[in-house]
Amino acid sequence: MFRYLAKRGITYVFMIFLTTSAGYLLAVSTLKPALLEQERIPRPTPEQVVNSLSLKGLNPELNPWERYVDWLTGIVTRWDWGRSPNGAFINAEFGDRVWISTRLFLASIILTLVIGVALGVYSAARQYKFSDRAITAYSYLAYIVPAPIAYFLVQLAAININDTLGKRVFFVTGISTPGMDPGWAQFVDMVAHYAVPTIAITLVGWGSYQIAQRQYLLDNVNADFVRTARAKGLTRNQAISRHALRVSFIPVAQSIAFTIPAIFAGGFFAEKIFAWPGVGSWSIDAISQQDVNAATATLAYGSVIFAIGAILADFATTLVDPRVRVQ
Amino acid sequence: MSRETSPEPSESLPVSAVAASPVGRSTAERLHVAGLHAPGDAVLSVRDLNVRFNSENGVVHAVRGVDFDLLPGKTLGIVGESGSGKSVTSMAIMGLLPETAEVNGSVLLKGKELLGLSDKAMCKYRGKELAMVFQDPLSSLTPVYTVGNQIVEALTVHNPTMSKQAKEVRAAELLGMVGIPSPKDRLKAFPHEFSGGMRQRVMIAIAIANNPRVLIADEPTTALDVTIQAQVLEVLQKAQDETGAAVVMITHDLGVVAGIADDILVMYAGKPVEAGVVDDIYYNPRMPYTMGLLGAVPRVDISEKSSLIPIEGMPPNLVHTPTGCSFAPRCPLAGPECLTGEPPLRKVPGSSAHQAACVKAEALGGDVDVHDIFHAPPVPVSNFAGIPREDRKTVLELRDVKKHFPLMKGALLKRRIGTVKAVDGLSFDIREGECFAIVGESGSGKTTTLLEIMEFHKDQDGEVVIGGLSNKEAADSKTKFAMRKEMQMVFQDPTGALDPRFTVYEVLAEPLVNQGMGKSDIKKRIMELMRLVGLQPDHVNRFPNQFSGGQRQRIGIARALAVNPKLVVLDEPVSALDVSVQAGVINLLDKLRAELGLSYLMVAHDLAVVRHISDRVAVMYLGKIVEVGEVGRVFDNPRHPYTRALLSAIPVPDPEVERNRERIILEGDLPTPLDAPTGCNFVTRCPVYAALPEAKKQKCLTEEPPLEMISASRAAAQLEAETSTALDQRFACFFPDGDLDQSSLVSHASAGPHAP
């Protein structure tokens, strides 16, 4: 089992390296920070621009391959991911932002999974009853509505609640109020900031899980092996909960591989809308700032998330499907 | 709840009254003499069972008045075509039908009424007194739990106080009882690690875990190969002996129940149409449907000179209640008297327990020949009949054709861990007007052989010659096109092979258009084809789903014949069809071969069908031909131990023959071709090898037996000398006709069908 996961891990490291390298080469040949620098007032001379960029390790006169080798050497020897055109160090900037994003998404992913799967099972058990129809209809709606619009709606709802109550219960933007005393007050402040984005992402995310889980369970409710279990003397409900449920988890566990990256991708919008200074909003900025190193770093982060999603999916599959362990 | 249809006074009593009244021994005896059993006698007593389903098209009356009594330790066979309500009956008894099903009547288990019990109340009986084995072993076990886990669960449900160790011990004991080697270790295995036959054994182990009084087996061997079927039937009998359970054996195969059933119930359109002890049904059937069914199955043990009996038409749609005999639309004897009310099951005169639901039952006894009743077509005679084989042209020849698949392992860097020799040096030829069949268990390489022939490519290993065109000489698209004109294929699944979006006309026109035929010629040819395969020409504009399975297979045959090929490749042409329909298609194939001078290459697992239609047969095992020759010779005088076992495993629809037969039960499953042994392929399962003295065993282990005629048997040598022609039979075994290992022989002859 561990050997298997380790082997998978090595494969993923290799793949991350390839995507990131390809991403760097693409970025370095298309993003031209020099052009932006020249729009500054007073307008710098081309020599000044080259000079200032060279100092930050972004010499535009080197060819892409030379810059790639420099960049890679920096990472491999010093774990230095380079600098932005504005002089900021990627390592420091990234370090701050990655925790903001990760904290936000971690809570959302866990809630999405748990609520989605639980509602899927619940609605399958009440197939065609009112609660099933209502839940499933909601899920399809959440599935269709573009995520940014849904986030806006949640934001508006939170503002409405604040207005109705006449005081600020939820923060709809930002990650914390500056200058809070550490302790209880700071914790309350954090929860008030986290609540709205987390709820927004979760509300949008669970739909697809609910639909999938409901369908997989219903597919298995009349499976031959459930009939066998009933023929042994289990009641229908016992047979379903002991046999069909476990089997229906398998495809859901496998789908984690795609859902985790999807939630992160959707989260980039959320960061923009809720004004969270996370990796997502940074990556969007990086493109407009012609920032090669930042763009590549966010790409690397994205591939790592992909790999984590895939490994978690493997892990979850192994958990519910013991056949994988045997092989 | 009284039944107007039943003439017997005891049965027309309200069921509750029967159940409530204490039945004395004398009453039981009296009823027994009258051919009935008192409810107190029977473990399971079903009366007037009716099941209705609500469907989109209306109410489907799937089971319409089933009655039977099952005595302790006895076996009842329920036979009928698919859709006749066999499975629904068994599920109704088990209380496993969906809630939407409407179930009426009475099911008494040891005098207790089961119908109407809640799911929870039924759980007291299910798995304890009443157990069931289902048809498809591959999907009947939960994939994520170990086999042991699933057996233990059956114990836990009914014995909550049993200790964990005791349950483990019992589970291992059960697994051993159904013949799984090293049962203790195998408890930890998951279902996917077991073959179909082994999973069915596990299902039997689960079913008998609590020593049930009644064991229902719904087509338990239909999905299995014949050799595995023989094993599983043997295990079922053993399980019955161990537990003393009464068995309800449901099947569509009249051979399977002939040897093991005491009583038979024939079902048609949801109703029992004939019932009686096994010999009555097989030797003295009184209902035309039963007679037709018996005549429709080809026999593997005798070479027939007559055509099979086709039962035209389809079973009725159960949404509409039949006004007369439900079999009337297909019955050649139907007259006006058959259409006024459904004939009830009535006692056949001169027999105590034999009942038939036919107005003409009395007249059908004795020496009535089914072939006359059903107008079986005459045996077609081919133009090639008189010409010796050697003088006919060769239409297909294979020379040392091989197909090896490398077996790879690893995610990124693949490495070869072995070779699967799916087809390993096949040579044979087919002459004009001849039918050559390849038989063997699944996994023996039959389908790969066909694919290799269809492939027809220069780079193949071995030579394929079709109508004089060799794959080695030219393999451009022109040669391939010419080859396709020589050879066409008919597939196993008539539904999957026809595109549902095209009408029959379009399906048949396609190959003709490809041949560049003109519009009016195409039309003429299609009408001709429709008539040729026995379809109504004015149905050409219908879509495939408007036809029955047998008719669809006829469309498939018409499509293959469109371009006038010399050779037709038939891949399991009738295995997806019901016996009555199958007979019609086999007769058609026979007729077409004679009329059009066709040659067939047929792959089939049903050896009875092969015996009926083929001239020559090759038996394949692990990619090799182990025995080949003229079909009568090979089937009547099999020399290779595998052929002997295969033939002995096939059930014959004749109770007397079945009871006195000695079966060779092969050990285990087909080994994967990967670990094919050196020396003789068959050594791992060979019953002759097992009985050989050590000194001789070495030869089987180290040398590969060549495929040749060894005149080891003196009779064969003599015959050969007399006729001065080489006998058409070759086999690959060093010790043909060798003595068989006694432990692989099973016979139930000595003490009737249920000798312990």
Ligand SMILES: Nc1ncnc2c1ncn2[C@@H]1O[C@H](COP(=O)(O)OP(=O)(O)O)[C@@H](O)[C@H]1O
């Ligand atoms: N759940 C169901 N809903 C509607 N019709 C059904 C259902 N189950 C079986 N039937 C119908 O009942 C008839 C008898 O089916 P079945 O008992 O499975 O036949 P057999 O086992 O003899 O092949 C068929 O016409 C089938 O379509």
Ligand code: SF4
């Ligand atoms: S009752 Fe009539 S139609 Fe029905 S089986 Fe008998 S003869 Fe045929």
Ligand code: SF4
């Ligand atoms: S050669 Fe030996 S092992 Fe092979 S079939 Fe003959 S007796 Fe059996």
Ligand SMILES: [Mg+2]
């Ligand atoms: Mg069935």
